[in-house]
Amino acid sequence: QVQLVESGGGLVQTGDSLRLSCAASGRTFSNYAMAWFRQAPGKERRFVAAISRSGGNTYYADSVKGRFTISRDNAKNTMYLQMNSLKPEHTAVYYCAATGGILVPPINHGEFPYWGQGTQVTVSS
Secondary structure (H helix, E strand, C coil): CCEEEEECCEEEECCCCEEEEEEEECCCHHHCEEEEEEECCCCCCEEEEEECCCCCCEEECHHHCCCEEEEEECCCCEEEEEECCCCHHHCEEEEEEEECCCCCCCCCHHHCCEECCCEEEEEEC
16 A cells, blocks of 8 residues: 655745645555645545646646645655645645545545545644
């Protein structure tokens, strides 16, 4: 199975940017479609963005389109989430996830068997 480790979270102010990383190990990274989800306190885990094995196809939640960008570097076994113009409502634990399946919208967390431990993103007003 694949192991996932997120990094890059932190405390930022409204309008700042952050780039999250998800480092994969254990199996061939390019065999997995990848995604980011987030979970705010007291709320369900929600889809943020996803990317196909090659990186040729990307998918976004409507709430982050134009603000967040998902990418991957298969040579480095790493996926990224560039988050710009952050707002307090973006505060959550961000998780990366992997699946050997094919991405078909709508994308939900039940499709992903492999998860990282999460990284906290806090946006202050």
